[in-house]
Amino acid sequence: MExxxxxxxxxxxxxxxxxxxxxxxxHRENTRKMNRMWLWLGVLVLVAILLWWIFSIGFFExxxxxxxxxx
Numbered sequence: 517m518e519x520x521x522x523x524x525x526x527x528x529x530x531x532x533x534x535x536x537x538x539x540x541x542x543h544r545e546n547t548r549k550m551n552r553m554w555l556w557l558g559v560l561v562l563v564a565i566l567l568w569w570i571f572s573i574g575f576f577e578x579x580x581x582x583x584x585x586x587x
Contacts, residue, residue, distance in 0.1 A: 576582075
């Protein structure tokens with residue numbers, strides 16, 4: 517009787533440890549996905565800022581006449 521109880525307790529402990537390990541692994545994977553998403557969002561924002569900057573320089577040069585090609 518005592519052996520069965522110890523065996524059941526050992527099984528319960530093993531199940532609890534495996535569930536805890538699975539939870540940690542899921543958390544780690546979710547964190548990895550979230551970090552990857554933020555990284556790509558940052559890259560997209562930087563590209564948008566760079567394009568806006570490039571086009572705004574050209575627009576302001578054209579409107580103020582800074583570059584005089586052919587004149």
